[in-house]
Amino acid sequence: MKKVLFFVIVILVVSCSKNPIPKPENFLDEETMENIMYDVAVLQGASANAPEQLIEKNINPKDYIYKKYKIDSATFHQNNRYYAANVRKYKHMYKRVLERLQNQK
Template sequence: MKKFVVLFFGIISISCSNNPVPKPDNLLDDEVMTDILFDIAILQAADGSMPFRLTEKNIKINTYIYKKYEIDSTTYYQNQRYYAADSRKYKKMYQEVLDRLDKAKTENDSILPEGKERLK
């Protein structure tokens, strides 16, 4: 019985430690995937606050991302699924995105008062 319990927990620990999603044929680097997630966050925020701006310039978020990073939809979704399956890595990537968004906001906020002064 002890051997069965040890074997059972050994199998469970091995299966839980491996990523259940197969590695994509065209695996994007962590940094590239983080860049993609950052760009998507910016574009979705722009689309949410000023949807007419993207529409009038004929910018579609997915098409823009695919062209910029020279990938196709299959590569993107396979990588998205692969990274999302590793919750620790994915959380770290999203934290990097949040940090970059905060930095960009701070930089833009510091420029904004100067722009207001020039408009007067």
Template structure:
């Protein structure tokens, strides 16, 4: 996630230094869809950072997955990202909303983990290690990717 935010900040700096305004691309990705794309990219980057072999194990190519899921291509994404980054207030709003969404998801997962731990303590049995939220997310990504193929 830090990599994505750093990349977005660098793009923002380069775009904001230009005197000319970035023209609206022909196939601009809608703001809400762009937020969803950035959210998914953040999750995939986090998975890749936490467990690098996990995406390879499930044969998930993050870029191809995102492009297929949102029916976009790399050029369309790059142009849309540059366009949004050229408007500081709008891009800041997108990034803030993205951070809020990631924070809420993190809190949800922490709540689920705590509930599972309490449940396991009550059983007082030796059971298998609970499935991590990352594994659940990877499984759902794999299922979605197989459906699309």
């Protein structure tokens, strides 16, 4: 019984210590990801408050981000998922984005 309990504990410790999300193949550094998050927030604000401006200028927020950073949706989602797996880092990134938005106000 002790051996089984020890084995279960070892398995739990080993499985919990690994990062569940592997680093994406097309990895975006933290600064680039932060810039993308900032641009997404600005575009979401623009589309909520003045959607006619985006329509007038023929800007699709998602396409704009993908073209600006030369990425595709899969790259964005994989990197977003990777950074979100580390809650502390992700929260810190969002905090810096919010500070930039406040300064831009």
